[in-house]
Amino acid sequence: MIKLRLKKYGKKREVSYRIVAINSASRRDGRPLEELGFYNPRTDETRLNVPAIVTRLKQGAQPTETVRSILEKAKVFEQVNG
Template sequence: MVKLRLKRHGRKQRVTYRIVAINAQSRREGEAIKEVGSYNPRKEQTQLDLPAINALLKEGAQPTGTVRDISKRVEVLEQVEINFQSKIKF
């Protein structure tokens, strides 16, 4: 299964994250299938590749909770007519 999740990047106390599509069995720093965005929690900046994210979600990729919350801010999940609440267990 492919998941959209955060991949840690940067140095100590200056962390940023990349939003990547990765196999669910891989470790956090493992090889990503595709990089689809970035998130900087210090400056609250988010950059997303919306067409790539929509394509991955339509193919069945599942976002993690944190990525889902980040994408809700820019209403990515509302653009894809898929009900993720029934697929994701809390």
């Protein structure tokens, strides 16, 4: 199963995350199928590749709770259903 989840990168105490599509059996920082966005919790900056995310969701990818909340804030699910 494909999941949309956060991939950790950056320095200690300066962590940022990439939103990636990855096989659920892979480890957190493993090789992703596709990078779909960026999230920085310190500055609350988010950059999303919305068309690619919508495509992955329509293919059946399951977002984690954190990624789901990020996507809800960006109103991505409205585009999937619409």
